Amino acid sequence: MALKTKLLLIVLDGLPWRNWRRYMGNLEGWVQSGAAQVWRMRSVLPSTSASCYASIHTGVAPQAHGILSNEVVFRVERPDIFSEVSKAGGKTGAVTHSFWSAFFNRAPFDFVRDIEYDEPDGPIHHGRFHTMTGYNLINQMTPSDADLFATLTMLTQRFGIDYGILHTCTLDSMGHRFGHDCAEMDKALFTIDAQLAAFLPRWLEAGYEVIVTADHGQTDRGHHGGHDELQQDFALYYFGPAKGPRPDALLDQLQLAPTVLKRLGVKVPATMKAKPFLT
Numbered sequence: 001m002a003l004k005t006k007l008l009l010i011v012l013d014g015l016p017w018r019n020w021r022r023y024m025g026n027l028e029g030w031v032q033s034g035a036a037q038v039w040r041m042r043s044v045l046p047s048t049s050a051s052c053y054a055s056i057h058t059g060v061a062p063q064a065h066g067i068l069s070n071e072v073v074f075r076v077e078r079p080d081i082f083s084e085v086s087k088a089g090g091k092t093g094a095v096t097h098s099f100w101s102a103f104f105n106r107a108p109f110d111f112v113r114d115i116e117y118d119e120p121d122g123p124i125h126h127g128r129f130h131t132m133t134g135y136n137l138i139n140q141m142t143p144s145d146a147d148l149f150a151t152l153t154m155l156t157q158r159f160g161i162d163y164g165i166l167h168t169c170t171l172d173s174m175g176h177r178f179g180h181d182c183a184e185m186d187k188a189l190f191t192i193d194a195q196l197a198a199f200l201p202r203w204l205e206a207g208y209e210v211i212v213t214a215d216h217g218q219t220d221r222g223h224h225g226g227h228d229e230l231q232q233d234f235a236l237y238y239f240g241p242a243k244g245p246r247p248d249a250l251l252d253q254l255q256l257a258p259t260v261l262k263r264l265g266v267k268v269p270a271t272m273k274a275k276p277f278l279t
Contacts (some may be wrong), residue, residue: 002089003089003162003265006163006264007162007211008156008164008166008208008211009163009165009211009213010212011166011168011214012192012214013167013171014169014171014172014215014224015189016180016230016231017234017235020235023190024193024235025190026194027235031237036237036238036239037238037247038237039277040234040250041213041255042233042251042252043217043231044253045062046062046069046226047224047225048070050067050099050103053099055254056215056256056257057081057082058079059255060272064078073108074102074103075104075105075106075107076104080104080123081163081165082123082124082163084267084269086123088266091159091162092122092124092162093128094124094128094165095128095152095166096129096130096165096167097130097131097132097167098115098129104123105123109131114129115130115131142169142170145192146198149198150199152166153202153203156203156206163264170188171188171189179221200212209239209240210238210240212236213236215234217230219231236256252274254272254274255275257274258272258275259278261276
């Protein structure tokens, strides 16, 4: 079954609104040229990574899906983007941290079985995952973002996925180590912006709509999880023909899942009660 369109969701973990708009020169250049739209989005609480991942894909709050910290990981029993696209006959792909596989395919994550899979029944049809096992402030265990962008591009070309998600922890890990107001972070933002720019035009030329966003923000001391703008607020850039709200609108993270499904032409499940922001 052909879906209405194809869409890629790019999640750059742990990047506050302020630094998106200051340092992501390629993304901001596309906004200035009229090729992209940008809004501020606010994460759920807690603004913890795993909690946000589950809310991004289910459209429900952590208090409903149950992922309340990074320490408790289980298969989330709620309709999500993967499950609904798969049921509608679309092909899904993921290039992400292993938490996404555990939440939306099966748990616990098995290093050998689940690090890479192609499963015709889905809900994640084509998965390529990393675990960051052994992560600490000195050895961050993050893959190269260029490799991740290339892997997602491979899934689009080899398998013709209709919906794909890419998630990278590079900036979150850098933020935990250095904070978000330092020369090291300036360089990290410059690098990932340039690496993303090398691939994003290829995705657009292949017919994909693209959303680039974060899961949460982060403070200048490298913290998130709590309730303030630096921890919760981030940017969302949209490349595509749909109309969005006023530029000064504040979006809710729970709007993301129903918006993605609506763009794909997939029925939004009753559990996703937030209003889509693209029309």
